[in-house]
Structures are given as structure tokens and as C-alpha cells.
Amino acid sequence: MNSRPKKRSLTLRGHRTSVSLEDDFWRAFRDIADKRSQPINALAAEIDEARGTDCGLASAIRLYVLRYYRESCID
Secondary structure (H helix, E strand, O other): OOOOOEEEEEEEOOEEEEEEEOHHHHHHHHHHHHHOOOOHHHHHHHHHHHOOOOOOHHHHHHHHHHHHHHHHHHO
């Protein structure tokens, strides 16, 4: 398992940015976007808008992925 984060490029509302995410979180994030039939940049923009100022984008994505899979286990 590769636990070191890697920089990943995203485009949010026309602006390039990067986040550092571990491979497992990045794959899960892409899988969620695919399941929602949504481009990964659109999902990242949604998360970015909802995160507020207390949390960085990479952390917000990790928390989103965690919540998504926790909720899917409950159903």
C-alpha cells in the first residue's frame, strides 16, 4: 500500500489547483464521480463550495469519501 500523498491536478470553476491525496482516496474519489455520472472536477467543485474555511480541499475530499462509504455501508 502506498500511503504517501501525491499531487493531483483539478480545475475548479476554470482555475487550476492541486490537492495531495493518497492513491486509495484518489481512486475512491474517481469511483464516486463515475457512479454519479459526474466529472471529477464538478464533484471537486461541489465539495469545495461546501467545505467552508476550516478545512483544506484535500481534507474535505477525504472526509467526503469517508462519509460516502460509511453511509453506503449503513444502507
